[in-house]
Amino acid sequence: MSQSPLYLQIKRYIIDNIESAKWPIGHRIPTELELTEQFKVSRMTVNKAVRDLVAEGKLSRKPRLGTFVCIADDKAESPLLDIQNIAEEVRLRGKTYSSKVIKQIALRADDSIATKLGIMLGSPIFYSEIIHLEDNFPIQYELRWVNSLYIPGYLDQDFSQITPNQYLSDNCPLSAIEHTVEAVAADDTVRSALKMGLNEPCLLLNRRTWSEDKLVSSALLYHPGTRYKLSSKILLT
Missing domain, CATH: 1.10.10.10 (Winged helix-like DNA-binding domain superfamily/Winged helix DNA-binding domain)
Incomplete structure (x- = not known):
């Protein structure tokens, strides 16, 4: 020594x-x-x-x-009371954004998703599964279900070039959001997608979005707790 x-x-x-x-x-x-x-x-x-x-x-x-x-000291950060394009967030931090599209398919809504989207069991929906990266390191694992009735062109998009958030914002202007944040134990799929350690904490943001009176999408957004944080700022009058 x-x-x-x-x-x-x-x-x-x-x-x-x-x-x-x-x-x-x-x-x-x-x-x-x-x-x-x-x-x-x-x-x-x-x-x-x-x-x-x-x-x-x-x-x-x-x-x-x-x-x-x-x-x-190097945690990425997203606003909790708003929705921002994660690609833009990364670029504003001076980092390089990229993504990996895992799935982009048509499905029929099961009980859970039908409830989340407020639709009938078995209704046609679109599903995407994407890993968002900052400087080639994963910071968000996104699972998203979309009501195909309102966004018929969803599956035609190249989500390696545009994020689902950006596409939905451009085609169904946001009128309301619902956010729920949980600390969860990540399963093997989430840990692998986000390159998390076995005991690393995981933040899960449940998000639903409306355009006018239409419930357009429901998403699960997983984040590595040691590399990501959610914040909010409220002005009191």
Whole structure:
């Protein structure tokens, strides 16, 4: 070991594992007791190193679960009380936007989707599944169901060039939105799509949109909790 203070050596060890991607975002690092035994130092020394990294936003503590890798200072952000085109959001942050279209198909509404869209069971609908990326790294996994009666040209669009949000806004001007945000445990499909760690938290935004009195679409928007946040600003008069 070097001659620098012991807590700094432990801190450097943790940072090296994060920066080398040996410990990816969402990874649970060794416990303080395990680090104490590994480095043959006091618990106080290990605690100092971990506390510093938590304060710097590189680690986050989860009560009864452990301490996890996170990059809190570089989170993408979307407004909670409005709808913005995610491609434009990314570009405004000075980043490069891209997307991967996973599915774009016609379906018949099952019970769940019929309820979400306010239509009859078995009605024709359109479905798209898209991963949105910022600098080639996934930040949103979008599952969207659209009432085909109101947007007949939906499946003809190239959603690698235009986002569903932009297309819907251009063709069915927004009159109302409904947002519900949940913290969820991501399943294997979501974790794979968003390149999330096994224990990384996930934010799910449920969104429904209306144009005039027409309920046009319902979407599930998954975000990696360590890389994304939703915010709002309300002016009080």
